[in-house]
Each structure stands twice: as structure tokens, then as C-alpha cells.
Amino acid sequence: MTESWVDIPDGSDFPLHNLPYGVFSRPDAPVRIGPAEDRRVGVAIGSYVLDLAALADAGVGLPHGHEFAQPSLNPFLAIGRHAWSEVRDRLLELLSDRSRQDAVRPHLIPLDQVRLHLPVEVGDYVDFYSSRNHAENVGRLFRPDSPALPPNWLHLPIGYHGRAGTVVVSGTPVVRPSGQRRPPGATEPVFGPSTRLDIEAEVAFVVGVPSRLGEPVPADDFDRHVFGVVLLNDWSARDIQAWEYQPLGPFLGKSFATSISPWVVPLDALRQAWVTPPAPELPQLPYLHEEYATGLDLELEIGWNGTVVSRPPFRTMYWTAGQQLAHLTVNGATVRTGDLYASGTVSGPERDQRGSFLELSWNGSEPVTLGDGSTRTFLEDGDTVTIRAKAPGEGGIPVGFGEVTGTIMAAVR
Amino acid sequence: MTESWVDIPDGSDFPLHNLPYGVFSRPDAPVRIGPAEDRRVGVAIGSYVLDLAALADAGVGLPHGHEFAQPSLNPFLAIGRHAWSEVRDRLLELLSDRSRQDAVRPHLIPLDQVRLHLPVEVGDYVDFYSSRNHAENVGRLFRPDSPALPPNWLHLPIGYHGRAGTVVVSGTPVVRPSGQRRPPGATEPVFGPSTRLDIEAEVAFVVGVPSRLGEPVPADDFDRHVFGVVLLNDWSARDIQAWEYQPLGPFLGKSFATSISPWVVPLDALRQAWVTPPAPELPQLPYLHEEYATGLDLELEIGWNGTVVSRPPFRTMYWTAGQQLAHLTVNGATVRTGDLYASGTVSGPERDQRGSFLELSWNGSEPVTLGDGSTRTFLEDGDTVTIRAKAPGEGGIPVGFGEVTGTIMAAVR
Numbered sequence: 001m002t003e004s005w006v007d008i009p010d011g012s013d014f015p016l017h018n019l020p021y022g023v024f025s026r027p028d029a030p031v032r033i034g035p036a037e038d039r040r041v042g043v044a045i046g047s048y049v050l051d052l053a054a055l056a057d058a059g060v061g062l063p064h065g066h067e068f069a070q071p072s073l074n075p076f077l078a079i080g081r082h083a084w085s086e087v088r089d090r091l092l093e094l095l096s097d098r099s100r101q102d103a104v105r106p107h108l109i110p111l112d113q114v115r116l117h118l119p120v121e122v123g124d125y126v127d128f129y130s131s132r133n134h135a136e137n138v139g140r141l142f143r144p145d146s147p148a149l150p151p152n153w154l155h156l157p158i159g160y161h162g163r164a165g166t167v168v169v170s171g172t173p174v175v176r177p178s179g180q181r182r183p184p185g186a187t188e189p190v191f192g193p194s195t196r197l198d199i200e201a202e203v204a205f206v207v208g209v210p211s212r213l214g215e216p217v218p219a220d221d222f223d224r225h226v227f228g229v230v231l232l233n234d235w236s237a238r239d240i241q242a243w244e245y246q247p248l249g250p251f252l253g254k255s256f257a258t259s260i261s262p263w264v265v266p267l268d269a270l271r272q273a274w275v276t277p278p279a280p281e282l283p284q285l286p287y288l289h290e291e292y293a294t295g296l297d298l299e300l301e302i303g304w305n306g307t308v309v310s311r312p313p314f315r316t317m318y319w320t321a322g323q324q325l326a327h328l329t330v331n332g333a334t335v336r337t338g339d340l341y342a343s344g345t346v347s348g349p350e351r352d353q354r355g356s357f358l359e360l361s362w363n364g365s366e367p368v369t370l371g372d373g374s375t376r377t378f379l380e381d382g383d384t385v386t387i388r389a390k391a392p393g394e395g396g397i398p399v400g401f402g403e404v405t406g407t408i409m410a411a412v413r
Numbered sequence: 414m415t416e417s418w419v420d421i422p423d424g425s426d427f428p429l430h431n432l433p434y435g436v437f438s439r440p441d442a443p444v445r446i447g448p449a450e451d452r453r454v455g456v457a458i459g460s461y462v463l464d465l466a467a468l469a470d471a472g473v474g475l476p477h478g479h480e481f482a483q484p485s486l487n488p489f490l491a492i493g494r495h496a497w498s499e500v501r502d503r504l505l506e507l508l509s510d511r512s513r514q515d516a517v518r519p520h521l522i523p524l525d526q527v528r529l530h531l532p533v534e535v536g537d538y539v540d541f542y543s544s545r546n547h548a549e550n551v552g553r554l555f556r557p558d559s560p561a562l563p564p565n566w567l568h569l570p571i572g573y574h575g576r577a578g579t580v581v582v583s584g585t586p587v588v589r590p591s592g593q594r595r596p597p598g599a600t601e602p603v604f605g606p607s608t609r610l611d612i613e614a615e616v617a618f619v620v621g622v623p624s625r626l627g628e629p630v631p632a633d634d635f636d637r638h639v640f641g642v643v644l645l646n647d648w649s650a651r652d653i654q655a656w657e658y659q660p661l662g663p664f665l666g667k668s669f670a671t672s673i674s675p676w677v678v679p680l681d682a683l684r685q686a687w688v689t690p691p692a693p694e695l696p697q698l699p700y701l702h703e704e705y706a707t708g709l710d711l712e713l714e715i716g717w718n719g720t721v722v723s724r725p726p727f728r729t730m731y732w733t734a735g736q737q738l739a740h741l742t743v744n745g746a747t748v749r750t751g752d753l754y755a756s757g758t759v760s761g762p763e764r765d766q767r768g769s770f771l772e773l774s775w776n777g778s779e780p781v782t783l784g785d786g787s788t789r790t791f792l793e794d795g796d797t798v799t800i801r802a803k804a805p806g807e808g809g810i811p812v813g814f815g816e817v818t819g820t821i822m823a824a825v826r
Contacts, residue, residue: 124578129661143660150660155602156593160661161574161668165537165749166626175627177744180569180698189568191698213579213670214588214825240744247556247563248542248573249662255574256744257626285593285604331590331653331669332825336578412627412745 002096006108008046013400017393019043019091020263020402021073021228024051024114039071039117044263044402045095048108052087055107060100062090072121073264077208077227078337084208084227088268116262118169119230120206123336125167125258126328127202127234127344128159130319132278134347137359142242154282157319157327159341162234163255167340170261170404174235176381176411177256181239193411194237196364197379201302201355201387203314204232204342205321206264207335214332219290222322225335228264229296231387231404232342235259238358238378260340261404265391269399273297273391275315287330294322296391298401300346302355303386307371312346312355314389381410415509419521421459426813430806432456432504433676433815434486434641437464437527452484452530457676457815458508461521465500468520473513475503485534486677490621490640491750497621497640501681529675531582532643533619536749538580538671539741540615540647540757541572543732545691547760550772555655567695570732570740572754575647576668580753583674583817587648589794589824590669594652606824607650609777610792614715614768614800616727617645617755618734619677620748627745632703635735638748641677642709644800644817645755648672651771651791673753674817678804682812686710686804688728700743707735709804711814713759715768716799720784725759725768727802794823 004016014020025038042049056065064083067076076083094100129135132149135158139148152158176197180189208227211217217225234254241253277295298314319327324341345355354360357378360368367375379385386405393399417429427433438451455462469478477496480489489496507513542548545562548571552561565571589610593602621640624630630638647667654666690708711727732740737754758768767773770791773781780788792798799818806812 124576152593152595152602152656152659156657158657158661158664160664161576163537163574163746164577165752166746168626175745178629179744180565182565189565189698191700213581214822216591216825237744243565244569244571245660245662246565247658247662248571249658249660251572251574252741252744252746255741255746285602287604328665328668331592331650331665332588333576333579333665333668339578409627412629 002092004045004095005098005101006046006048006095012046013402014044014046015393015397015399016045016092016095017397018265018269018399019045019088020265020269021119022049022262022264023072023117023119024049025117026109026113027115028113041068041070041073041076043091044111047111049111049114051107051109055104058103058107060094060103063087073119074121074338077120077206080209081224084266084268088266116169118167119262119264120338120340122164122167123339125162125164126159126341127162128157128319128324128342129344130157130317130324131344131347131355132318133316133349134345134355134359137347137354141358141363157324159324159328160249162258166255167258167260170259170406172259172406173409174257174406175409177237177240177252178411179237179240179252180243182243189243194239196238197408198236198238198357199385200234200236200345201300201312202232202234202342202345203298204230204260204340206230207339208337210336211329211334213334216287216332217325217329217335219288219322219326220292222294222325223267225325226267226321228266229270230264231261231389231401233259233385233387233404233406234342235406259404259406261402263402265399265401269393270296270391272393277320278316278318287326288323290320290322294320298389298391300355300387300389304368304376305370305384309368310352310354310360312353313348314346316348317343317346379408381408383408415505417458417508418511418514419459419461419508425459426815427457427459428806428810428812429458429505429508430810431678431682431812432458432501433678433682435462435532435675435677436485436530437462438530439522439526440528441526454481454483454486454489456504457524460524462524462527464520464522468517471516471520473507473516476500486532487534487751490533490619493622494637497679497681501679529582531580532675532677533751533753535577535580536752538575538577539572539754540575541570541732541737541755542757543570543730543737544758544760544768545731546729546762547758547768547772550760550767554771554776570737572737572741573662575671579668580671580673583672583819585672585819586822587670587819588822590650590653590665591824592650592653592665593656595656602656607652609651610821611649611651611770612798613647613649613758614713614725615645615647615755615758616711617643617673617753619643620752621750623749624742624747626747629700629745630738630742630748632701632735632739633705635707635738636680638738639680639734641679642683643677644674644802644814646672646798646800646817646819647755648819672817672819674815676815678812678814682806683709683804685806690733691729691731700739701736703733703735707733711802711804713768713800713802717781717789718783718797722781723765723767723773725766726761727759729761730756730759792821794821796821
């Protein structure tokens with residue numbers, strides 16, 4: 001187990017063997033030309049971001065300086081695994097070899113001096129529905145007269161396309177959406193701000209290497225295409241969604257905002273975290289078979305105004321990221337650099353493992369008590385939700401994901 | 414009524430007052446650096462494409478040469494209506510004033526010498542469901558035990574997000590998708606090539622000017638944001654779709670390919686085509702009210718291996734493009750330059766006005782006879798489908814849309 005010469009606080013999300021990638025700028029730096037001009041790629045370590053473009057210029061043998069002097073990770077992600085490994089190996093060496101610290105240290109910037117941006121230019125955004133507990137809970141609440149699981153659920157990872165243009169970085173305020181909803185018992189819809197604003201705690205996968213039209217990606221090619229992992233909050237207006245979603249699926253109930261964490265944790269940092277998913281309850285078609293299972297042992301944590309209200313266990317997900325990739329390309333559809341596909345709400349079997357407030361408050365009938373004694377069912381204006389996660393890491397040191405956070409602003413009048 | 418000095422064949426889709434925009438390259442031109450290097454913007458007139466970047470360089474007073482020397486229309490579309498009008502006015506003048514023909518003619522390239530590309534870099538792709546006849550037909554076929562129209566249908570333009578990364582230009586071969594389907598009467602799904610491959614004849618709107626997060630776009634701001642119109646074929650694998658689409662909507666049954674016509678007809682070319690849509694059957698919420706109705710009097714034509722099998726009338730659409738834009742942003746979601754939103758299948762009330770083969774063959778029970786005497790229900794390998802359209806134009810000369818065509822290739826084995 002190598003150690004870093006960088007001073008890394010105990011319990012930091014960003015130990016040496018994480019090195020997640022993000023895009024940052026320095027608001028206090030001299031003004032450049034154009035708003036995106038000073039955005040570039042960095043990796044997080046301890047309480048710092050390492051400026052990779054500057055480091056590559058410093059002659060320490062770090063390749064791909066051109067791709068790091070960019071306002072998104074896409075150019076670096078598009079190169080592929082050989083480049084991802086080459087850069088990681090070099091960074092691990094530079095950050096552990098004490099003889100290199102004089103050359104590297106000038107390019108470490110305290111995290112509290114940078115602004116973090118959306119790390120990727122999102123191509124398509126797909127949202128799956130792969131937690132059995134979540135699907136059952138929602139089925140019971142939304143379709144009480146039908147079996148809890150739809151008939152196709154155990155045969156394929158159900159998914160749909162979300163709005164890529166409203167994927168925002170953690171910290172972006174979320175304006176309460178307005179729209180049509182049909183109040184209980186009414187026959188006509190009314191218009192106004194959503195009264196049932198919710199979250200969905202999810203894990204999302206970032207595609208690096210594109211595929212070719214008409215050529216399905218086998219499940220076991222997962223790590224040739226996918227670069228890394230972020231946390232995602234799929235903000236959901238349940239009243240708008242309930243009225244609109246049949247027959248063609250969620251649309252405005254979701255499309256107003258989807259927040260992601262700013263740090264993309266590379267698959268290479270998660271080698272200790274791979275697990276086999278729950279055993280299939282029904283036989284699965286061959287294209288969904290994985291030789292190397294891509295379940296992940298992440299422990300999520302949902303904070304509501306600072307009170308931890310749930311700890312969803314990602315290892316309970318029925319469908320894995322490799323299976324999702326195989327499914328979404330089996331018809332010949334491509335993936336592109338920057339595509340994002342999310343797990344769907346992560347809910348475990350216990351009440352305090354549910355990943356949405358719809359489930360946690362059981363459709364509003366069981367309010368949640370916060371640390372200040374107040375109670376909640378759905379989100380109020382001014383509420384802040386923060387999702388964090390940890391995974392097992394090298395040498396027993398957990399790998400963190402940073403956080404995805406957002407605060408609700410009053411609806412536009 | 415001005416005329417052009419360009420020789421325009423009678424009945425051409427591209428009279429002087431159309432001037433649709435596209436992206437072209439010249440396969441026979443000297444090789445440049447990189448595959449996209451020689452793509453640039455042109456407008457179609459008669460049997461020619463006018464090379465706008467070259468024309469702007471020729472000192473004839475055409476602005477925005479930089480935006481025309483680009484591999485997509487996005488940079489030009491992003492500028493906004495003042496630039497769109499300025500360029501159109503200048504082009505109308507240059508192409509009608511005989512004294513300018515010596516300066517302009519060198520930049521007219523015969524259409525049969527160019528290759529046409531995807532005209533826009535697609536941001537988000539949304540597909541609506543706005544034909545009452547189509548929604549009723551599909552409801553009867555897919556949900557025979559429920560009312561034909563879903564309860565929300567007359568209150569809002571139902572829509573969903575499709576896959577932007579598989580929007581392809583007319584002429585791109587379409588590989589028959591494979592996937593899961595559940596045969597009639599079976600309890601388990603099987604895997605294989607779709608046996609019910611279909612089309613949906615649609616009209617799509619291309620966004621030029623982006624909106625801001627959290628700020629809904631009023632219906633009457635339609636022409637400040639939308640630049641123009643293309644034809645769209647939403648290829649659909651009905652068997653895959655039927656098994657997957659509940660509860661979250663169409664996914665792999667649609668995402669393998671969506672074809673669009675290469676020429677974006679600007680709204681300015683459609684001034685004679687605006688019509689009021691059918692009267693609302695139920696009151697509509699105020700945000701869906703249009704002061705200036707954005708229905709369009711387009712006549713579509715669907716050719717199946719050369720036989721015209723249907724002529725869907727776009728003027729029968731219940732929801733308009735302005736209402737669709739207002740709806741998709743009413744929750745604060747943004748539109749971006751290059752976003753594409755489609756009408757949904759255009760079906761009129763008559764059998765020979767239906768916009769999908771699902772409807773035309775009434776779910777396979779009423780085969781369609783083609784010109785060679787063969788019959789069809791769904792698409793066979795090698796079949797070609799071509800959609801064309803005309804709209805009323807200036808001086809009684811119709812404006813054409815070119816075509817969106819595609820040929821089915823055998824599934825990957």
C-alpha cells in the first residue's frame with residue numbers, strides 16, 4: 001500500500017487511490033477571455049485539486065496535457081482505457097514519490113479556492129429502474145390495482161431517456177417546477193407549482209469510448225466503454241409525473257433538473273468494490289449475462305437539511321451497470337462520449353434504506369422527522385438535500401464520491 | 414413576386430422563396446485534414462446547393478461567413494432571428510438580381526455532386542404524440558380495454574425524450590434491431606430481430622436560440638427560438654416497444670435510429686402555410702394559449718418501395734409546435750441550440766392518411782398492396798421508405814422539404 005506525500009485528512013473522500021476527475025476554475029484568478037476559458041481538468045486528492053493541464057506543462061512526464069486544458073472531460077474520456085491507465089499510473093507515482101513533491105506541489109490548489117463545473121458535456125442521459133425494492137414500492141403506491149412489479153421487470157432493465165440539457169452540477173439551485181397536475185378526486189387538471197417535490201438517490205455511469213451504430217456492446221465490454229461513476233439526484237415532481245406519465249413515460253415531472261456530483265470516480269478506483277448482484281429470480285436472456293459481475297458495493301447516505309434520513313445500499317440493485325449497457329445497445333443504438341446512464345432510485349429493503357421521499361414517507365402518510373424536530377413528507381422551499389457515498393478502497397481506506405447537493409428555490413410566479 | 418435568375422425546374426422542392434439550410438461536403442473535392450473538415454453550410458435552390466461560406470468570402474455582402482464554414486448549422490442558428498432574417502434577405506436579393514449572377518454562380522454546386530450530412534448537432538430530441546387520429550388508433554390497437562384516448566391527452570401535448578445520439582441523416586441505412594419481445598400468448602420473452610418494424614411519419618422543429626434554466630418560454634415566443642422544420646421518420650420496432658414500454662415509455666423500440674431530412678426549411682419560408690389547428694374539444698390551461706396559431710398546412714406523402722401508400726395532412730394535428738414548446742419548458746426546463754422536437758406520427762382521419770404501417774395495416778390484419786403487386790404489413794429487409802412534404806408557398810409556388818429516406822438492412826447475426 002503506497003502512501004501519498006500530500007497531507008490527506010483521515011476519512012477524506014479523496015485518498016491517494018481515488019483520484020476522481022473533475023472540471024474546475026479559479027474564480028479569483030485573472031479574468032480570461034470568455035466564461036469557459038479558464039475551466040480545466042483536475043483530480044481531487046485530500047483537500048486539494050491537482051491542476052492536470054499545468055502539471056503536464058511542468059515536464060514531469062504526464063501525457064495528454066492538451067485534453068486536460070479543456071472545459072469538459074470529454075476529450076480525455078474519448079481516448080480510451082490505455083490513456084486512462086497511463087495517466088492514473090503516472091499520477092499515483094508522482095503523488096507518492098516524495099522526490100517529486102517540489103515539482104508537483106505548486107499545482108495543488110485548495111478545494112475551497114476553486115469552483116467546480118459540470119464534469120462532462122452530456123450526450124444522452126438514460127435513467128434505469130433497477131432497484132427491486134424501489135420498483136415494488138412505486139408499483140404499490142402508483143398502481144395499487146396491479147402486481148407490484150411490471151411483467152417485464154425481471155426480464156430486462158427498464159429504462160427511459162431523460163433530458164440531457166438540464167443535467168446540472170451539484171450546488172445548482174433547483175427552482176420548484178410548475179405544471180399540470182390532477183388533484184385527488186378531480187376530473188380536470190390544475191396548473192401551479194408542484195406540491196410533491198421529491199428526490200431520487202442514484203448512481204450514474206459516464207461513457208468514455210463511443211460504440212458504432214448497429215453494433216451492440218457485450219456486457220463484458222463494460223470497462224472498455226465506461227470511464228467512471230458519479231452520484232445523481234433525479235429531482236422528481238410526483239404530482240406532475242403522475243398526471244403525465246401514461247402512456248409514454250416521465251417527462252416534465254423529471255426534466256426541470258437532474259443534479260450530478262462534480263467528481264467522476266474512475267472504475268480503476270473501485271477495484272475493491274465490485275460485487276455479484278442478487279441472484280436472478282428468473283432466467284435472463286444470454287445478452288444480459290456477465291462473466292465479470294459489475295455490481296458495486298456503495299453505501300449511499302441521504303441528508304435532508306443536515307439530518308441523515310436514509311442509507312441506501314447500492315449492492316442490492318438487481319440489474320448491474322454492465323447489463324444496463326448491454327441492454328441499451330442491444331438494438332444497435334450507439335453510446336457516445338459523455339453519455340450518462342443512471343441506476344434508478346437506490347432503495348434497500350429497510351425503511352431507512354429508501355432512496356426517495358415518496359417511499360420514505362410512504363406517499364406522504366408517514367412523515368419524516370428531521371434533526372430540528374420539524375417533519376417533512378415532500379420538499380419545502382429552502383430545503384437542501386445532499387447525497388454522499390463511500391465504497392471499499394485499496395488497503396481498507398474507503399473511496400468517497402464527494403457529494404451531490406441542491407437547495408429548493410420558490411417557484412417562478 | 415420576385416423570380417430567380419437560377420434555372421429552377423417546375424415543381425422543384427426548392428424555389429427561390431424556400432432556401433432551406435443544410436450541411437454538405439464534396440466527396441470529389443481535394444482531401445482536407447480530418448473527416449469533418451470540408452463540411453459546410455449551404456442553401457438549396459432548384460437543383461443546386463449554394464456554398465454560403467464561399468459566397469461570404471466572395472465580397473458580395475453576405476455576413477456570417479464564419480458560422481457557415483462549420484460542420485453543423487448550430488453556430489448560425491444560435492445567433493438568432495435578426496441574423497436569420499438578414500441572411501435570408503441578402504440571399505433573396507443576390508439570387509434574384511441578374512446583375513449579381515456572375516458573382517454568385519461560381520458558388521452554386523449541382524446537388525448530385527454533394528453529400529448531405531446531419532444538418533444540426535442534436536441537443537435533446539423530444540417526440541410528441543399530437544395527432545388525435547394517431548393516438549386514437551394506437552389506443553384501440555394497444556390498449557383495447559381502455560378508452561382510446563388517455564385521460565390527459567386533450568389537456569396536454571404528451572411527449573417523451575428520444576435518443577439524440579441515433580438521429581441520422583436521410584439515406585443512412587437502418588439495421589433491423591434485435592431485442593426482447595413477448596410473442597402473443599407466451600409468458601416469457603424471446604430474443605431476436607424485430608418482426609414488426611414500422612415507420613412514423615413526422616414533422617420536427619429545430620431550436621435555434623436557447624432559453625434559460627427556470628424560465629418557461631411562452632407559446633408566442635415560438636418564432637424567437639425555433640429556426641425551422643425538417644421531416645422525421647421515427648423508425649419503430651412495435652414488438653420490442655409493446656413488451657418494454659410500460660411503465661416508463663418507449664426505449665429500445667425507438668432508439669436504434671431516427672432519420673431526418675437534410676434540409677431545414679426556415680420558418681420564414683412557411684409564411685403562407687400557417688393555419689389554425691382544430692378547435693379544442695376541452696378548455697386548455699392558459700400557458701397553452703397561442704395568440705398566433707402555429708398549425709402548419711403541410712401535405713406529407715409516404716412512399717413504400719416507390720408506391721405512395723399514404724398522404725397524412727399535418728394541418729389536422731391537435732397540438733401545435735408553439736404549444737409543444739410552451740409545454741416542454743413550462744417546468745423551467747431549457748431548450749438548447751440544436752434541440753429537435755417532433756410532432757409524433759401524423760395521421761389524418763382517412764385510411765390513406767395514416768402515418769404508420771401499424772395503423773395502415775391495422776396491426777397487420779389489412780395488408781397494403783404495393784405497385785409491384787406484392788403486399789406488406791410491416792417492413793421487410795431491403796424495403797425503402799421515403800417521406801416527402803409540400804407546403805403552400807409565396808406566389809402560389811409550393812415549398813418542398815426534400816425527403817427523408819431509409820432502407821432496411823438485415824439484422825446483425
